[in-house]
Amino acid sequence: MAVGGSGAAALATLTPTAAAVVVGGSLMNVGDTLTGPAGTILRVTAVTGPGGGISVVVVSSFGLTGGNTPVNPVLFTNTRTGGGATFNLTWGVTTVGITSPGTGYGPAPNVVFSSGAAAATAALGSPTSGNPTVPAFHQQRLMQMGPIAAPNQLNASQPGAFFNFNVTNPVQADNAFQGTLNSGQLNTIQSAVSQPQGLIILSDRLAWLVNGGSAGSPFNAIALVANAQIFNGAAALPPIVAVDDVLYVQAKGSIVRDMILQLPEAGPTPEPISPCSPHIYSTAFRFSNGPMLKNHSS
Secondary structure (H helix, E strand, O other): OEOOOEEEEEEEEEEEEEEEEEEEEEOOOOOOEEEOHHHOEEEEEEEOOOOOOEEEEEEEOOOEOOOOOOOOOEEOEEOOOOEEEEEEEEEEEEEEEEEEEEEOOOOOOEOOOOOOOOOOEOOOOOOOOOOOOEEEEEOOEEEEEOOOOOOOEEEEOEOOEOOOOOOOOOOOOOOOEEEEOOOOOOOOEEEEEEEOOEEEEEEOOOEEEEEOOOOOOOOEOOEOEEEEEEOOOEOOOOOEEEOOEEEEEEOOOOOEEEEEEOOOOOOOOOOOOOOOOOOOEEEEEEOOOOEEEEEEEO
8 A cells, every 4th residue: 555654554355256167066955055265165056957067156255365366176065965066266355454554644545456456445534533542551562442433442552562553364362453342332431450350441331351261361362351340330530549449430420439359259348438437338249250349429
């Protein structure tokens, strides 16, 4: 890609768009599925005669992101009893994934493929719609979360390279990655706190614990688990961290909550947030594999 900037790169995925029968094989039946290269699956839609004439449609394919397409004709395997069918496959670019966004682009750059006759058009988003609103550091990664156009999205850099958001194909654990907090309702990320159990993300709806699948396990591009832990939203005011306590203001701004980070076996230890104010009470809630929450309100 070029024009008005530099460094942008993308990975094109080729998938079969059509399959022409060369040899129909034998013992084929309508509904049979045939498997070939790059995870390509064909389905038999008609058997036109005793000589093995068939018609097929392309059902799905993993696609190719590197190397050459197989030389036609290509042999496919029947998942049932028939076999011997070969096809001439027509390949086309179906997706283009950005691996490096580059910098300094004003107008949308032209897209030039390294080979073939495919064409694609680049589009630039709004200059501000992708700006993150919540930064954090966790496990040597820069977390840029809550972009204006996707407030429930999190983006992680490569470890130890805070401004490197490149990815590879196939995906490697140390790649940069992107995730979304999905809970059936929009979660606007408000703040985040790095803790030994994982990255605690406070949204206006829920509090999430993000890790590699268990308390303390590191997350990465191939191991990322986000579990809702506390069903109370947070306000935009940054939380206060005191040892293993995280104090934050609830979404509506009327309650201060104290998230106690303990191991699941540890029992709750509710204490007033201010012993000099007897009208303030605390109630403890315990959550499996994650934080415990104490509510403080007047």
